[in-house]
Amino acid sequence: MINSYCDMHHFFEQTAKTDSTDKFVLVANRSRGSSALSIGAKVYISIISGANACCGVVKSRNGRWIRMWMSLNTLKNFRAICVPDGHPLRRVDRNVLLFDLKVDAEKLIPQI
Numbered sequence: 001m002i003n004s005y006c007d008m009h010h011f012f013e014q015t016a017k018t019d020s021t022d023k024f025v026l027v028a029n030r031s032r033g034s035s036a037l038s039i040g041a042k043v044y045i046s047i048i049s050g051a052n053a054c055c056g057v058v059k060s061r062n063g064r065w066i067r068m069w070m071s072l073n074t075l076k077n078f079r080a081i082c083v084p085d086g087h088p089l090r091r092v093d094r095n096v097l098l099f100d101l102k103v104d105a106e107k108l109i110p111q112i
Helices: 005-014 102-106
Strands: 023-030 042-048 053-059 065-071 075-083
Antiparallel strands (some): 023 042, 023 075, 042 053
């Protein structure tokens, strides 16, 4: 039963056409800089371990895509964003967590 705008949005998102090629990915921002990464750099999550760490794909200061392990304490502002077809993150070698629905990606955020 649809009681509010949020319920209606969730209903339509769940029943959306499956032929859409858009995917969703978890992203966070760095709260600390390093020699390779600037403060505020977008980290696209690929693996979350149980030891308060994650592996992420991030664009370095010199413009290369790198994969690195980092503490979850160095990340803030977790959210799910749309990654359209043709985006560099959709390449097979990037290995980021891709979700078909935004709500599926957002379910992981409280667990982090």
